[in-house]
Amino acid sequence: MPVMSTTKTERSAAAISAVGLRKSYGDKTVLDGIDLHIPAGSVFALLGPNGAGKTTTVKILSTLVTADGGQARVAGHDLATAPQAVRAAIGVTGQFSAVDGLITGEENMLLMADLHHLPKREGRRVAAELLERFGLAEAAKKPAQSYSGGMKRRLDIAMTLVGAPRIIFLDEPTTGLDPRSRHTMWQIVRELVADGVTVFLTTQYLEEADQLADRIAVLNGGRIAAEGTADQLKRLVPGGHVRLRFTDPSAYRSAASALREAAPDDESLALRVPSDGSQRELRSLLDWLEATGIEADELTVHTPDLDDVFFALTAGAEQPALSTEDVR
Amino acid sequence: MSSLSLAVRDSSTMLRRNLLHARRYPSMTLNLLLSPVVLLLLFVYIFGDVMSAGIGNGGTDRSAYLAYLVPGILLMTIGSTTIGSAVSVATDMTEGIVARFRTMAIHRGSVLVGHVVGSVLQCVMSVLLVGAVAVAIGFRATDATALDWLLAVGLLALVSVALTWIAVGMGLSSPNAEAASNNALPLMVLPLLSSAFVPVDAMPGWFRPIAEYQPFTPAIETLRGLLLGTEIGHNGWLAVAWCVGLAVLGYVWSTSLFAREPK
Numbered sequence: 001m002p003v004m005s006t007t008k009t010e011r012s013a014a015a016i017s018a019v020g021l022r023k024s025y026g027d028k029t030v031l032d033g034i035d036l037h038i039p040a041g042s043v044f045a046l047l048g049p050n051g052a053g054k055t056t057t058v059k060i061l062s063t064l065v066t067a068d069g070g071q072a073r074v075a076g077h078d079l080a081t082a083p084q085a086v087r088a089a090i091g092v093t094g095q096f097s098a099v100d101g102l103i104t105g106e107e108n109m110l111l112m113a114d115l116h117h118l119p120k121r122e123g124r125r126v127a128a129e130l131l132e133r134f135g136l137a138e139a140a141k142k143p144a145q146s147y148s149g150g151m152k153r154r155l156d157i158a159m160t161l162v163g164a165p166r167i168i169f170l171d172e173p174t175t176g177l178d179p180r181s182r183h184t185m186w187q188i189v190r191e192l193v194a195d196g197v198t199v200f201l202t203t204q205y206l207e208e209a210d211q212l213a214d215r216i217a218v219l220n221g222g223r224i225a226a227e228g229t230a231d232q233l234k235r236l237v238p239g240g241h242v243r244l245r246f247t248d249p250s251a252y253r254s255a256a257s258a259l260r261e262a263a264p265d266d267e268s269l270a271l272r273v274p275s276d277g278s279q280r281e282l283r284s285l286l287d288w289l290e291a292t293g294i295e296a297d298e299l300t301v302h303t304p305d306l307d308d309v310f311f312a313l314t315a316g317a318e319q320p321a322l323s324t325e326d327v328r
Numbered sequence: 329m330s331s332l333s334l335a336v337r338d339s340s341t342m343l344r345r346n347l348l349h350a351r352r353y354p355s356m357t358l359n360l361l362l363s364p365v366v367l368l369l370l371f372v373y374i375f376g377d378v379m380s381a382g383i384g385n386g387g388t389d390r391s392a393y394l395a396y397l398v399p400g401i402l403l404m405t406i407g408s409t410t411i412g413s414a415v416s417v418a419t420d421m422t423e424g425i426v427a428r429f430r431t432m433a434i435h436r437g438s439v440l441v442g443h444v445v446g447s448v449l450q451c452v453m454s455v456l457l458v459g460a461v462a463v464a465i466g467f468r469a470t471d472a473t474a475l476d477w478l479l480a481v482g483l484l485a486l487v488s489v490a491l492t493w494i495a496v497g498m499g500l501s502s503p504n505a506e507a508a509s510n511n512a513l514p515l516m517v518l519p520l521l522s523s524a525f526v527p528v529d530a531m532p533g534w535f536r537p538i539a540e541y542q543p544f545t546p547a548i549e550t551l552r553g554l555l556l557g558t559e560i561g562h563n564g565w566l567a568v569a570w571c572v573g574l575a576v577l578g579y580v581w582s583t584s585l586f587a588r589e590p591k
Binding site: 062063064065066084085087088090092094097098099100101102103107111114115116117143159163 | 337338341344345348349352353423424425427428429430431432433434589590
């Protein structure tokens with residue numbers, strides 16, 4: 001199993017730690033032994049396809065459901081024995097917005113303030129501040145069900161922040177949002193981190209994990225297939241290459257016979273030459289092409305990205321270097 | 329904060345939320361009030377003469393039937409108001425907001441307590457409104473003493489609490505609002521099969537035990553006795569026993585459903 005053996009940072013500083021979390025619904029195993037160690041103040045992304053067990057993991061760690069096996073500590077409290085202490089330390093924004101659509105945005109915020117037992121005056125201040133910060137001040141007096149998807153999600157996060165939680169779970173925070181709202185959400189996450197909050201985020205978007213997370217775990221079929229920084233994960237797959245494309249079939253054939261190490265793609269008349277994309281390797285490749293008189297019509301450099309990692313880890317035996325095209 | 333004051337504080341926050349819902353969206357509550365009011369007017373003004381003759385008070389005066397009918401209509405009002413509670417509980421459970429509550433360090437029972445207290449207050453409001461209609465069309469409980477009134481109010485409150493807990497259980501066990509309003513229909517239909525409209529004695533023999541021992545009939549007979557001075561007999565104790573039984577059953581059912589792990 002390609003789990004990265006990383007230098008173990010101090011165990012004591014963990015905001016979230018879990019060992020062997022298991023959960024099944026009926027005879028369907030959703031989580032099959034999950035280990036986590038998330039340092040305080042970091043952003044952790046749990047990446048995986050639909051049905052991988054991401055939401056179940058969040059539900060367990062946020063005390064919504066209990067695990068069938070394994071142990072976990074959140075904010076230093078045991079999930080099984082001190083769920084109420086865990087709840088006092090966390091904030092959760094689920095995949096489906098947890099706002100009360102029948103009341104206004106402001107009333108939603110004040111409801112949270114009351115449930116966090118803030119004094120009236122402070123509750124009003126916090127509510128107004130957060131509504132302002134999330135661009136909801138103008139819509140504050142309108143019922144939440146009239147909000148757009150992006151606004152609902154922002155209200156949802158604003159509500160989560162009323163209690164100033166030190167650990168925040170964001171379950172697919174940008175699923176279903178338009179690109180603009182997605183970028184707003186990313187900005188929000190970055191600001192949270194700047195405040196020292198620990199963020200546990202799930203996503204099915206590789207770019208999102210790449211953009212936001214300090215560490216990423218790829219969850220597949222209820223197990224963590226790999227874990228590490230984005231760079232560490234990218235090194236797991238040998239996806240880097242230079243792609244040479246030809247329009248003339250005879251030029252393609254002669255190049256293919258001259259470049260032995262290249263993987264040919266007869267259909268699109270293209271060659272994939274393994275390369276790490278560095279200037280040095282590119283120069284020597286170009287020099288060599290020049291010297292042998294091969295002239296490609298198009299040259300693209302492809303460095304491995306999380307897509308490659310993702311496909312390699314979740315698609316089983318199929319090799320990404322051969323099966324994926326340069327989609328981006 | 330002690331756990332009791334936490335419970336009270338969170339429950340009152342939840343109650344405020346539910347009352348806000350009811351105030352902001354009164355249409356459902358008012359719609360549910362429509363049935364008892366329409367039935368009251370229908371039976372008094374359209375069928376009143378016949379019904380009056382039927383209960384043996386001489387054919388011409390429909391006010392005798394009005395007096396007979398109102399206690400049943402008041403209890404029916406409670407039944408139909410609690411349908412609204414079942415619907416709003418079911419709606420609440422399908423919304424993400426309850427999942428949020430479950431991940432917060434609040435008193436666990438406050439969500440349900442807020443619903444129950446809110447629903448009982450709505451029942452009281454509804455009974456007052458329908459009662460006002462009844463008085464407007466000529467209903468008088470002139471013989472009732474202050475104690476009778478007090479007991480009558482107590483009975484109505486007790487029935488409200490009992491039916492609300494049952495309705496909350498129905499709401500929690502329903503997958504969505506539509507299902508909840510169907511599942512809670514017995515709360516509206518049972519009064520039709522009670523002594524609300526005609527005396528049990530006037531029903532076919534095979535049906536009498538059903539009408540006589542279902543929860544609404546003893547409550548109606550008791551209320552009738554308190555307001556109009558008719559014979560209460562064993563119905564008083566029967567009504568209280570039914571209410572306590574239903575309240576306990578509904579409470580246990582609801583809290584165990586709510587404690588069940590969400591999917």
